[in-house]
Amino acid sequence: MNSEETSEAIDSLIRQGRSFAIYRIPGEKHPRFVMQSSGSARLLYSIEELNGQTGFVIAPFRVTPDCPIVLIRRDLTEVPAVLPMDSIRMDLEFHPNGTENPSEWKTEGDYIRCFDSFIKPLQEKKLDKLVLSRSLTQNRLSGFSPAKAFYKACQQYTRSYVYLCHTPQTGTWIGGTPEIILSGEKGAWNTVALAGTQPLQNGELPTYWDEKNKREQQIVATYIHDQLTSLGIDSIMEGPYSARAGALCHLKSDFRFTLRENNKLGDLLNLLHPTPAVCGLPKADAYRFILDHEGYDRRYYSGFIGWLNPEGRTDLYVNLRCMHIEDKILTLYAGGGLLSSSELNDEWQETEDKLQTMKALL
Numbered sequence: 001m002n003s004e005e006t007s008e009a010i011d012s013l014i015r016q017g018r019s020f021a022i023y024r025i026p027g028e029k030h031p032r033f034v035m036q037s038s039g040s041a042r043l044l045y046s047i048e049e050l051n052g053q054t055g056f057v058i059a060p061f062r063v064t065p066d067c068p069i070v071l072i073r074r075d076l077t078e079v080p081a082v083l084p085m086d087s088i089r090m091d092l093e094f095h096p097n098g099t100e101n102p103s104e105w106k107t108e109g110d111y112i113r114c115f116d117s118f119i120k121p122l123q124e125k126k127l128d129k130l131v132l133s134r135s136l137t138q139n140r141l142s143g144f145s146p147a148k149a150f151y152k153a154c155q156q157y158t159r160s161y162v163y164l165c166h167t168p169q170t171g172t173w174i175g176g177t178p179e180i181i182l183s184g185e186k187g188a189w190n191t192v193a194l195a196g197t198q199p200l201q202n203g204e205l206p207t208y209w210d211e212k213n214k215r216e217q218q219i220v221a222t223y224i225h226d227q228l229t230s231l232g233i234d235s236i237m238e239g240p241y242s243a244r245a246g247a248l249c250h251l252k253s254d255f256r257f258t259l260r261e262n263n264k265l266g267d268l269l270n271l272l273h274p275t276p277a278v279c280g281l282p283k284a285d286a287y288r289f290i291l292d293h294e295g296y297d298r299r300y301y302s303g304f305i306g307w308l309n310p311e312g313r314t315d316l317y318v319n320l321r322c323m324h325i326e327d328k329i330l331t332l333y334a335g336g337g338l339l340s341s342s343e344l345n346d347e348w349q350e351t352e353d354k355l356q357t358m359k360a361l362l
């Protein structure tokens with residue numbers, strides 16, 4: 001198949017309601033493809049259930065009966081050619097929280113109100129860090145091709161993990177994320193503490209980071225170190241250093257470690273997710289606060305996504321700089337870490353800059 005035919009074939013898998021993912025790992029030239037050819041993708045209701053499992057994982061920020069972890073089995077590794085019957089739509093999709101009604105679309109006013117409620121417990125020192133996010137809904141223009149958007153993202157975001165996936169349970173998601181949650185194989189594993197954001201300066205990495213950004217990233221690094229230690233895992237940390245992500249730049253520390261056994265990756269993921277890069281600190285209080293006050297359901301945004309295989313390689317990323325694709329609308333997501341010193345306008349602008357990662361594909 002030429003690239004036009006491949007894109008058409010991928011778009012038709014979405015129309016047919018198939019369970020598949022196509023993803024490009026940073027540093028790799030070609031995308032990888034996984035598709036389940038029969039039966040429904042497996043649904044899991046806790047992260048620990050990922051222990052010993054193999055497949056392409058789509059995990060939400062918060063697991064609920066409406067928003068389970070979905071595991072796509074790898075039956076096929078090549079995009080199947082379009083069959084004549086494929087043009088017929090199989091209506092398998094369901095969207096428990098679909099936002100087809102424009103009156104529900106979030107506005108800048110919603111963000112400002114949330115910012116005010118998020119900043120309070122930070123200033124009162126009840127919480128150290130909180131990540132406030134928002135969604136942006138846009139009409140889907142006729143002719144928009146998810147597959148073409150995926151290939152465009154692969155070209156534009158060479159340092160990011162770029163993916164497009166669809167299952168009847170999750171709907172269609174696309175993203176280009178810079179943040180590993182867990183990757184590795186056999187004895188060698190790694191994760192990152194990624195936080196703090198600045199735009200590139202004339203295309204170059206900035207050399208200066210203010211205290212707020214440094215502290216935001218330090219919180220994530222300390223949390224990861226402590227979580228690994230609590231499992232008896234000794235890690236080697238390198239960083240923080242400036243790392244590019246599209247037109248943005250973050251502070252990043254790498255953690256490398258070994259695992260005695262690989263059949264407990266679910267337990268490790270459960271301990272790491274959600275890190276203070278997408279949630280806050282202390283973890284449980286910040287998590288509760290976000291669920292109670294953020295004013296919308298993040299669903300698969302700020303969950304994690306990617307290939308899991310305890311017997312082989314695992315490449316799981318935090319689902320950021322992403323978009324939910326529906327028939328008529330596209331929902332883009334972005335957030336940022338707040339500390340007591342955060343300024344509304346700066347934080348708003350940061351979410352605008354992050355949304356640009358997906359807007360640039362439209």
Ligand SMILES: C=C(O[C@@H]1C=C(C(=O)O)C=C[C@H]1O)C(=O)O
Nearest residue numbers: 195196197277320334335336337
């Ligand atoms: C929450 C997002 O990004 C995360 C938050 C960051 C921050 O607060 O500076 C930076 C990178 C990510 O860990 C997002 O992209 O939506």
